[in-house]
Amino acid sequence: MKIGLDIMGGDFAPKATVLGAIEAYKVLQGHTIVLIGDKDAAISILSEQNFSPDNFEFVHTTEVIGMGEHPTKAVVQKPDSSISVGFKLLKEGAIQAFSSAGNTGAMLVGSVFSVKTIPGILRPAITTIVPKVKGGMGILLDVGANADVKPEVLVQFGVLGSLMAQNVYGIENPRVALMNIGEEEEKGNMLCLATYPLLKEASNINFIGNAEGRDLFGDHADVFVCDGYTGNIILKLAESFYVITRKKGFKDEFFDRFNYERYGGSPILGVNAPVIVGHGISNPEAIKNMVLLSKDMVESDLVGKITRAFQ
Amino acid sequence: MKIGLDIMGGDFAPKATVLGAIEAYKVLQGHTIVLIGDKDAAISILSEQNFSPDNFEFVHTTEVIGMGEHPTKAVVQKPDSSISVGFKLLKEGAIQAFSSAGNTGAMLVGSVFSVKTIPGILRPAITTIVPKVKGGMGILLDVGANADVKPEVLVQFGVLGSLMAQNVYGIENPRVALMNIGEEEEKGNMLCLATYPLLKEASNINFIGNAEGRDLFGDHADVFVCDGYTGNIILKLAESFYVITRKKGFKDEFFDRFNYERYGGSPILGVNAPVIVGHGISNPEAIKNMVLLSKDMVESDLVGKITRAFQ
Structure with a gap:
């Protein structure tokens, strides 16, 4: 399983998100966390922690959607933002879940525009x-x-x-x-x-x-x-x-x-992939739990079960 | 000033209401509390407390609107209930404020039917x-x-x-x-x-x-x-x-x-007299403060000020 994490999302990103990813890595077994965002910044934080970048996959992005930005405009105007790229990867199946402690509205818009609402919802x-x-x-x-x-x-x-x-x-x-x-x-x-x-x-x-x-x-x-x-x-x-x-x-x-x-974030239910929005003030513990909740959502095949319930 | 109190209203009435009236009497000076409800029950509670009934005025009623009753039906079908009589007295000007820890819906219906909504509200x-x-x-x-x-x-x-x-x-x-x-x-x-x-x-x-x-x-x-x-x-x-x-x-x-x-109750604003609804579980302290809040509402001429604001 590949779990996508927006490392640029939240008030304390990318530090809190990368540290959270490290914590999640320590408990996740046999799954890969894909860090989406400024790769150089992530590598620098990882090296500060003496933590090997080889433990993660990276997808480098050059733009960030701010907390106060208009969701629809931002998603359209910033195609190389960590959120936009995250949803692109999710849509393509390159990752099985995507989470971010960034702009909630952009996460919603991204969900509905990219992976789309489950038929019947x-x-x-x-x-x-x-x-x-x-x-x-x-x-x-x-x-x-x-x-x-x-x-x-x-x-x-x-x-x-x-x-x-x-x-x-x-x-x-x-x-x-x-x-x-x-x-x-x-x-x-x-x-x-x-x-x-x-x-x-x-x-x-x-x-x-x-x-x-x-x-x-x-x-x-x-x-x-x-x-x-x-x-x-x-x-x-x-x-x-x-x-x-x-x-x-x-x-x-x-x-x-x-x-x-403790819970890491709030799942968006009713879209064709596991998507979680984290609290803007997420610290590493919250990020870790957001990644673990992503894993639980994938493993339980929640999206599949919702899809069948609405068929 | 005459302050009307429904002594039958609330889960612990009439005991809690009469005890609350005693407490209110002790701090109210130069004002009269009118106890509306079962006079015999009130007298009996007062004598238990060695508190003279002469400190109050009484308006005896024979019916009680229960907490679960349908407000409009109850007000119409129980004209001699403490709530219905309280509003009759309020409308006639025999009391300047009315409060009850009883049926909130009946208090609302009573307010709107008897003293009526302030013009413009x-x-x-x-x-x-x-x-x-x-x-x-x-x-x-x-x-x-x-x-x-x-x-x-x-x-x-x-x-x-x-x-x-x-x-x-x-x-x-x-x-x-x-x-x-x-x-x-x-x-x-x-x-x-x-x-x-x-x-x-x-x-x-x-x-x-x-x-x-x-x-x-x-x-x-x-x-x-x-x-x-x-x-x-x-x-x-x-x-x-x-x-x-x-x-x-x-x-x-x-x-x-x-x-x-501490606050005694929730005023109903926008009707032509001070009306307060108390919490169903009101104890004597709450009842006392409901009576004192009635007094503050009358003294501040809140209803007059609202009336002029909407002219």
């Missing part, structure tokens, strides 16, 4: 991990790919999240909940009111009803679906709470599981 | 307090009165929240932010995209742009506006986080300020 979604107080975790999607969605899209998110929970996180028969503002079917905004009956009818997911904001960290459900506007606000709010507990010196096993570093 | 909103890490607090609205809103409604929420922040919480020139998923004007869902230019044009508020989920507890803004679906999810998520920190024994001045007991 209306909109890809970005997922995130939600730790449970009692241990284990759930999945929340969408956290930002689609600010507005239709009811049918939310139902698909339920399927995508279930397949991810089952195949990558080993959660059997994952319970799917609709993020809402009341337990009852007749509660919610127009989107939820229209979505609930569709989720109830969906035979390929284990829909258990609505979840409220307070249910997210409990053992209420395994997959929480919502539009990307709501999910993104939830994600950033939860993250800020974690940051506050850390700043205040509260160390705790539950709060530690909020740490994005 | 499209939709009333329920507000909540958002503590800031560095001290002080902000206001978030709507947290559940309107699951779906139009852009014009969000602009009005900005005005309502600003007047509340200024007049009740003493925040000068409150900064208004739109809850969104990016800093830039062109970020967000369709609702936010349509709302941003209207907020920018509004001359009667100090609009400072978008706020993300991570900005809520910082010093980014004083008033955060969003639809009631989003606000309700934010509120319940933040509350659950507070509960988790408490269960884990993390005591901290910032987290303590999440404690709803």
